[in-house]
Amino acid sequence: MISADEVRTRFARAMSEMYRQEVPQYGALTDLVGRVNARVLHDDPVLKARLEAAGGLERLNIERHGAIRLGTAAELATMRRLFAVMGMAPVGYYDLSVAGIPVHSTAFRPIDEAALDRNPFRVFTSLLRLELIADTALRVEAERILAARRIFTPGVLDLIGRWEADGGLTAAQADLFVREALETFRWHRAATVDAATYRSLHDAHRLIADVVCFKGPHINHLTPRTLDIDAAQAEMPSCGMRAKDVIEGPPRRACPILLRQTSFAALEEQIVFRGDDDEGAAGCHTARFGEIEQRGMALTPKGRALYDRLLGVAREGGPDEGPYGARLERAFTQFPDTEDDLRAGELAYFRYDLAGAASLPPGLSADAPIGDLVRRGVVMATPITYEDFLPVSAAGIFRSNLGGGAGADYAAHADRAGFEAALGAEVLDECALYEALQARSIAATRQSLGEGHR
Ligand code: OOG
Ligand code: NI
Numbered sequence: 001m002i003s004a005d006e007v008r009t010r011f012a013r014a015m016s017e018m019y020r021q022e023v024p025q026y027g028a029l030t031d032l033v034g035r036v037n038a039r040v041l042h043d044d045p046v047l048k049a050r051l052e053a054a055g056g057l058e059r060l061n062i063e064r065h066g067a068i069r070l071g072t073a074a075e076l077a078t079m080r081r082l083f084a085v086m087g088m089a090p091v092g093y094y095d096l097s098v099a100g101i102p103v104h105s106t107a108f109r110p111i112d113e114a115a116l117d118r119n120p121f122r123v124f125t126s127l128l129r130l131e132l133i134a135d136t137a138l139r140v141e142a143e144r145i146l147a148a149r150r151i152f153t154p155g156v157l158d159l160i161g162r163w164e165a166d167g168g169l170t171a172a173q174a175d176l177f178v179r180e181a182l183e184t185f186r187w188h189r190a191a192t193v194d195a196a197t198y199r200s201l202h203d204a205h206r207l208i209a210d211v212v213c214f215k216g217p218h219i220n221h222l223t224p225r226t227l228d229i230d231a232a233q234a235e236m237p238s239c240g241m242r243a244k245d246v247i248e249g250p251p252r253r254a255c256p257i258l259l260r261q262t263s264f265a266a267l268e269e270q271i272v273f274r275g276d277d278d279e280g281a282a283g284c285h286t287a288r289f290g291e292i293e294q295r296g297m298a299l300t301p302k303g304r305a306l307y308d309r310l311l312g313v314a315r316e317g318g319p320d321e322g323p324y325g326a327r328l329e330r331a332f333t334q335f336p337d338t339e340d341d342l343r344a345g346e347l348a349y350f351r352y353d354l355a356g357a358a359s360l361p362p363g364l365s366a367d368a369p370i371g372d373l374v375r376r377g378v379v380m381a382t383p384i385t386y387e388d389f390l391p392v393s394a395a396g397i398f399r400s401n402l403g404g405g406a407g408a409d410y411a412a413h414a415d416r417a418g419f420e421a422a423l424g425a426e427v428l429d430e431c432a433l434y435e436a437l438q439a440r441s442i443a444a445t446r447q448s449l450g451e452g453h454r
Pocket of ligand 2: 065066067124221223291397
């Protein structure tokens with residue numbers, strides 16, 4: 001049997017190769033990120049050593065996230081089963097309707113530390129909320145079109161069933177699985193509808209046309225992880241990419257937190273509508289783009305609340321208070337920016353390990369407060385990387401790729417229960433995952449200290 005980690009790695013590689021073929025600019029972007037990362041590692045030996053020690057250097061070069069948008073509950077439920085084969089579980093619930101985008105989402109990703117170290121491949125997965133289309137006739141039409149499509153190949157459905165029955169795939173089955181699963185994410189030039197239908201769905205919301213009018217949920221971007229997003233953003237134009245004006249998320253900091261992201265605008269691609277004759281009318285569609293991300297440390301609910309508040313301050317400030325970047329910098333001066341302060345304030349999650357040999361100085365016990373053990377140099381604390389997404393940032397990425405003015409005004413409300421019903425499972429709580437990782441590392445460290453002392 002092949003491990004889920006191995007299947008995920010093969011799939012991520014195949015997806016990356018396919019997207020490189022489909023969108024050559026993605027290849028240029030990964031090359032750019034590779035150059036920037038090499039430079040950062042060369043200039044910052046401390047960061048390099050830390051990444052190396054945590055096993056993060058190998059994962060950096062293969063690390064990607066992608067995104068898809070699904071049309072029906074059944075598609076989402078089957079997608080959950082497909083990702084389960086690759087060791088990916090739904091984590092987090094993101095309501096984008098508040099930002100005028102008619103979807104809600106989760107991220108499928110590996111959850112345990114060893115799996116994340118091997119390959120943290122994630123897919124931000126959105127479900128269209130057809131109930132937000134006000135025009136009843138149009139909604140019914142969209143439902144009809146979606147009900148008729150089959151986005152999974154019979155082969156992949158069969159292999160998912162076998163995996164569920166047998167608890168694994170053989171090497172040959174894993175290869176076949178990757179090949180068949182990839183079909184779902186492929187781009188199709190031929191729309192499944194005629195030009196008039198496309199137009200009316202597009203007018204309701206561009207995103208609706210993107211989800212409803214095609215044979216499947218084409219992967220719409222794949223995102224490499226950079227160690228210096230400001231540098232990468234600055235170099236994007238010289239590589240022929242039109243970068244988004246602002247980097248989403250927190251400002252640049254000494255201790256990076258959460259996630260910073262930027263993208264280049266979606267490409268205008270030729271498509272063919274269904275017509276009365278075989279020819280079909282030519283049209284164009286913009287959906288697929290490129291994005292880069294820089295990941296920082298995961299925040300506790302307390303840290304996250306502070307982040308959300310300060311981001312709100314920066315976003316609500318008017319232009320008379322300076323450009324957005326300056327407002328953001330100013331607001332975040334209130335967010336502690338040393339690891340000691342972040343730890344003392346319980347704003348971020350850390351992983352704890354023995355700093356050296358398992359020995360305790362006199363007067364200190366293995367059960368002493370973890371902060372004391374760190375202060376005395378017995379234990380070292382390393383920030384835990386944020387593996388998830390940010391709803392405000394995601395909305396910004398969506399919007400920059402839907403062409404301005406995409407913000408419809410929905411009488412918005414989150415519907416987590418509805419999303420989970422469609423998914424056929426609950427989404428995991430990301431904070432509980434980070435909390436458990438931190439707690440386990442503390443327990444293991446205390447145990448080695450206790451043993452070393454006996
Ligand atoms: C997803 C946009 C969100 C991110 O990284 O936050 C996203 C989409 O456009 O489908 O990918
Ligand atoms: Ni993304």
